[in-house]
Amino acid sequence: MIRNIIFDIGNVLTDYRWEGFLADKGFDAEMIKKIAKASIMHPLWAEYDRGTWTDEQVLAAFVKDAPELEKELHQAFENIAGMVTPELTLFPGYRN
Numbered sequence: 902m903i904r905n906i907i908f909d910i911g912n913v914l915t916d917y918r919w920e921g922f923l924a925d926k927g928f929d930a931e932m933i934k935k936i937a938k939a940s941i942m943h944p945l946w947a948e949y950d951r952g953t954w955t956d957e958q959v960l961a962a963f964v965k966d967a968p969e970l971e972k973e974l975h976q977a978f979e980n981i982a983g984m985v986t987p988e989l990t991l992f993p994g995y996r997n
Contacts, residue, residue, distance in 0.1 A: 915985045922984040926977055936977055939967035956981070 919941050923933045940946065940963045949959040960978050964971045 915987055917985055919984055922981075923977055925983060928973070928977070932973060935967075935970060936973055939963055939970050940974060940978065 919937070920933060923936055928936060943963060943966065945954065945959055945962050948954050954962075956978070960974060963974050963978070967974065
């Protein structure tokens with residue numbers, strides 16, 4: 902009997918476009934690398950991705966570990982709409 906079904910959402914059913922997301926917020930390539938190192942590449946990102954940390958908790962942890970990027974981290978992650986978008990080849994009728 903099947904008890905669980907797991908969907909691989911990131912880059913399968915959706916586009917996980919963190920670089921484009923940060924570029925859309927006005928960050929240049931150098932700042933995108935710094936923000937990524939302090940957040941998306943941070944070990945806590947996996948916990949955040951699993952849903953064990955809230956948006957507020959993880960942002961506070963990122964700022965604690967990279968206080969020189971506090972302004973940029975807040976600008977980047979206070980609103981994460983657009984970081985993950987539907988994979989349009991699977992949803993051709995979707996409109997933003």
